[in-house]
Amino acid sequence: MSEQFDRIVMQMRQGGMTRREFVGRATALGVSTALASAIFTKGARAEEAKKGGVIRVGMSGGESTNSLDPALAASEVPFQVNMTWGEMLTDVKPDGTLDMRIAEEVSSTPDASEWKFKIRKGVEYHNGATVTAEDVVATLKRHTDEKSQSGALGVVKGIAEMKAEGDMVTLKLSEANADLPYLMADYHLIIQPGGGVDNPTAAIGAGPYKVNVNEPGVRHTFTKHANYFDSTMGHADEVEILVINDNTARTAALQSGQVHMINRVDPKIVELLKGVPGVSIKAVAGRGHYVFIMHCDKAPFDNNDVRMALKLAINRDEMVQKILGGLGSVGNDFPINSAYPLFDDSIPQRTFDAAKAGELYKKSGHDGSPIILRTAPGAFPGAVEAAQLFAASAQSAGIPLEVKLEPDDGYWSNVWNVEPFCASYWGGRPVQDQMYSTAYLSTAEWNDTKFKNAKFDELLLAARGELDAAKRKSEYSEMANILRDEGGLILPMFNDFVSGVSDTIGGWQDDPNGELMNGRAQVRCWLNS
């Protein structure tokens, strides 16, 4: 027993376990709950952050076309880079609660239509200037301007009026929004001096590291910002992010010690990597999901019987096993899972039912011509294989589903949001409101299922301004049911973030908000030895 116990203590010290997990496993070995809990407290404290060294991260998802302008960040590497040098008003902690960053306090009027953010005193930028309320307003204004091409335009659009007074920023919203502090954690909204209007790519921020070398698509190096305000982050002297898009080279770089962490470990090789000494695999459940989307306004998908038949004709468990290598969880045709606050876990799980699917398909009166599902290797990892599995299970239910392979090149402009049925993915959002408003509200610009439902819209707007959590939860639950039963979304699986981490790294914590500890692994972790 003691050997097993040592192992879980070890694992806990490396940060791989929450208190609940640790106590659960320790009591299973016969240790009393009180003792296990005490050991956890001691163990967690025993692991103190070590200072110094160079943390190297090898990542896929970087191109030589990347920019340092936070408004334009869209892929993994720019995201990770921006999280190294920048700070937002707020952030979201791994447990889903709000983390106060540049703002140290936030309050709202009872109807959630006006919010006040108190700016933390004495936070210093890399250039020595101090973060002011005016900078915050200027930053938000820049993202509100359509010319900035900001990825956060949809987030800041709802702010009708902004005002800076002393250390207080006041935001008046055109519609009440109880989630505004969470929306301010959007990774595009990095506070820049003067809002970054003069030079958006200067990469001057208040984050823990200063940009040293910026070679897009190759590497990004950083040195410690000496006057960083938060002593719990930024342990290494230097950080390097190397762009290694090739899966094999990235894995080899981790194994040979050239880098300390990598993102996007291929699910196919996870089992092989588990046996490699010095390296551990972190599969973290997140909010990202892989989907097949039908346009609700185009034949034959304008018929809910066809949509429901297809939803019942997909084998979700098989997808999770074969496409994700078990590193994920089944979806239930609405884009929310237990990683979101206010998730209703009582909604029944939809399962594969060939008989019922065939019945509904017959009832729909579809003429039996092939239903074309378009996919491409880049739609999501394993999208082609997933589509083929889907076609096979649908055909077994008597639905003539056929896969059409499209090229990666131009997929997001020629197929996605254009063709009525295709494979796609979503990265998830910090709160339910943002996910639903982005893609399922009738008027949403990225409503890629063309789902228009008045009752759903009404509930969404009501929930947005609702400060009573119980009521809000029931509204979200009702919306989930509407979308699940009438929407054009087929959501077979939520994918885990799978990263590889060297055992020399301390301080790792699973974070469902994003890959590699929501972009901050290089900032929150440290080097042992």
Added chain:
Amino acid sequence: MHPVLKLVAQRIALGLLLLLAVSAVIFLGVEALPGDTAQAILGQSATPQALANLREKMGLDQPAMVRYFHWLGGILTGDLGKALTNGQDIAQAIGQRLGNTLFLAACAGAISVPLAILLGLVAARYNGRWPDKLISGITLSTISLPEFVAAYFVIYLLTQLIPIFNPVAMVFPGMGFWEKLHAVALPVIVLVLVVLAHMMRMTRAAILNVMQSAYIETAELKGLSPMQVIWRHAFPNAIAPIVSVVVLNLAYLVVGVVVVEVVFGYNALGQFLVDHVAKRDLPVVQAVGVIFAGVYISLNILADVIAIVANPRLRHPR
């Protein structure tokens, strides 16, 4: 004018004309690609409003002909413009990448060319016997291996089993020469394996071809050793075909190694080009395309000139 100079001048003029034609073809090719820059940059997250703004900002609303001639004027004055995607100065961005491309090609060339010629000579000397068969067998198997397979093999062998090199071969300004050599060792090994066979086989064939001549028999009869016969009499007369193959392979080392670059994360021009094609960044694609075409054409001119100079019959036309 000396006939050789005239020939060389003709070749260069033809090359420039060819380059112009190539630039037009590249432009047309990129224009014909589906999708557009604005959509490619904004990706899945594009809204129609943001797309329209971006197109206008990048001048994509102007007709293609106008953009082509505008760019052509720029390149003649040495101004390659700015990348549409991240606003970097193209000439500057390409400069360093081109340096890396040439460094890798030079390292691979410096090893593979002498090695291939030497092996070719040895194979010709022992024509049909075991050294010939061994050399041909090995080099033909390495050329038959796809580059990425060879790359994964050397990564496994030299970073995991015998960890003496790094799997990621990035080089940066500020690295010392030996440090750089150590970094690029793996891609160089792979490239040498890939280009060796072609040059070796051509050297061997060209020498064997010359060996049939009467003057070789004379040389043998006057008592020279077989290696001396090959080195002093056969090799000089086989230079033209060998040079043309060598140059072809050098051109390949510069323009055709994107797969190797990607596998080793080597920051050179090939990967840079692919990224910008994916984002429909026309000015960058054009610039890199023209550089690649320029390298290819000038190396071929060089091969022609060397063949002319090395060939007495072309050097002294009757």
